[in-house]
Amino acid sequence: MEELQYNPILVTLVFSLISILSLNLIFHKSSTKRNPPPSPPKLPIIGNLHQLSSLPHRSLHSLAQKYGAVMLLHLGSVPVLVISSADAAREVMKTHDIAFASRPTFKASKKLLYNCKDVGSAPYGEYWRKIKSIFVLQLLSNKRVQSFRWIREEETALLVNKVRQASGAPVDLSAMFATFTNDGIARAAFGKKYSESENGNKFLRVMTDLMEFLGVINIGDFMPWLDWIGHLNGFYNRLDNTAKQMDHVLESLIQEHLDPNDQHSPDFVDILIQICHEDASIQRDCIKPLLLDVFVGGTDTISTALEWVMSELLQNPRVMEKLQFEVRGITKQDQEIRDGDIEKMHYLKAVIKEAMRCHPPFPLLGPRIAREDVRVKGYDVAAGTMVMINGWAIGRDPASWDEPDKFIPERFLNSSIDLRGQDFELIPFGAGRRGCPGITFSIVAIEIVIANLVHKFDWKLPNGEDLDMNEIPGMAAHRVVPLLALASPISE
Template structure:
């Protein structure tokens, strides 16, 4: 009864407020000389009523009617939706500087130390310095190579767990996430945490963080409805996530500061915390930079765990649905490694079909169906249209990956399309930008792909796979900033003799 009263109260107040605003006709779309195509919107709500929990699918439907550059309104906020490779190139290449900023949402500010990270930080001098540390010190090719022993050990543990399943169905979705989480823990913090109470708590908090950062808070777009976030518990949840993550990271930093004696050259194993502490200690007092260290570590976890796990999950899903592709990949991998137990980087460089499979999986199932949003810092013309400063930009790679003008039979899983193609996912070819492009492109591609390729090669080389129940696989994705399967992937492995 109490729950019903709350819902009724919320509905009543919202309805009265909407009627009041409509009567005052406060919702006025900004005028422009050459406005962008735009579907009809409602006063106050704008186009929010046209969105489901899977907005990338809604955007694809709307873009077919209104075009690859389309202006929506989320409450008072203008939102430019980009749905073609050509239009994405305009935003992230030709006008990259004009769209280099991020919108500043309260969940991002609260969890990520008011913009002290790299992924969501405002564009400016701090962001440039932090990204420089990220690219040159944390995720350079040399550093990625230095973490290979960790990748190999975690991959061997994963393979052993599959062996121990003895032909029983395993939850690959859960195993992929735990695998990437443990690998990032060792690379970032120096040890695994997943088996400890603190580690399990941190793992849950990381999953909740991803969900919170991708949630649509109505108060961000309709300020007078901010009270809804207090009533539905969103504000309290964000506060709890931020506090919990900070507690874990603070304890790691305090422990490490007590042993900050050896230089990086003297240590046998170096992790991200070591590197960041040394970087920020060079400028004097580390304590003044603690929030920066913690925020960047959260970026590493956010980008290195969920993203990689999603790619592995969808890649195996497609291979299980397409036995011919699975056999072709197994033949390639097994033929290259022969009787060897260990797969080297040189081996993986020769696995052209493996790379094609992963590219095709990324095309159909990008970890971010909508690339992380940007915001216009100035008035700018895009393909002849006027885009006002403050407009949020959402690039729908989900739509680009299914564009029939770019891809033959775009809904089909066909890795062969990449075998004789130079198209890559590093931000140069706008047909395939699952990790973004330009200044705000993902700096962790090399780290993630090293993890994904090594594990994928091992599990298809050493096991034959089949679906757990033999039925058709549910390929629907769930809501959130990253695109997980709705139904976890279960499969049965048989070790190859």
């Protein structure tokens, strides 16, 4: 028999092949041990994008009812974990808060928010901790919020007078709430109303465009190979124009505060300018996104919440009468409503909580991103996965709420559940490190307006018509049509 010849090249190839097969077997075996969240079937290239409607919180809710409260979608090339229950939200925002403490970056937020240098979209880290501390201490601390009480009271009185001057004609509450919120926040942060000047009106118009861009799904963020579409359809051109206009307005605002001839009481802008002078790490382009945070995080939250509270009161006369009985019993007709009065209005607080449960101003909380591999409710979530928490779905989860589709404020009268991020059944402001820092600022404004409107007026819908309770597409869930109502002043 002829002897086999030793061939070192052949031996090396065989050894390499065996090694590769062994490694593949090992990795395949380990990967099969992973337990990914359930996913709906996806299409090539676009993944599950075709399953999102113009109201994604509703379509995600429908998918979650079939695939579970922890569900993995693929939006183009981006894996997205969708959370639709209080227990799962608790794991993301409390148990694994640090693992999910960062934000994904999108082209619109990078362009409009100065490369994500604002509190809402900045990546988790030292810079974010510093600017959040500045934002909270200088504008949103309890002490600061209390110091703005006189502004809230003056703006509320103006709102009440506008309603009274309607003389029986329907009033556009949606427009009035927007003006109240914009003027109140502008006075607190910028030292003056912005609706009273041309520059201010320009700012508000540009802010409307900014909010629209931040709420739009840009196909290039999820399918980079289709990024050219944004150039072809003019999306990026419009985005650039809005960013330039916004920067011009903010620069003008800062220059006004730097003018030694401009006499005004120190405000948030002055504080930021002073910090910029004292801290080399805080540049001019850090001041501007913080000013945007004031409006992005405040105006839509408050005005949208006011719209939905009054919508539900008009839709539910029994609740309206019960709230009026409480408010008018605590504060007599010839008295002004004080903070101490509102603290006694337990049904008012229950009404606001119930409206926030049914209609969170931002149905999908700010997206997060997994900074590391982590397990949520027993499922493996890979680092880099985007996380979307469906606050709207959580508020309507029958596992947490009896008769979730009904407006029943009484459910909160003997309940310790609050909306400040400790009870995950009710998280309209989010929770954890990335929860909204303006909760107190928003709640006190909502309370004083609603208390005054039900205290001083009887309300009904024009011609007894039914309300359209649908939301408009966008980041904030405004009503699809403005809220019109008839107000009758009660006798002095």
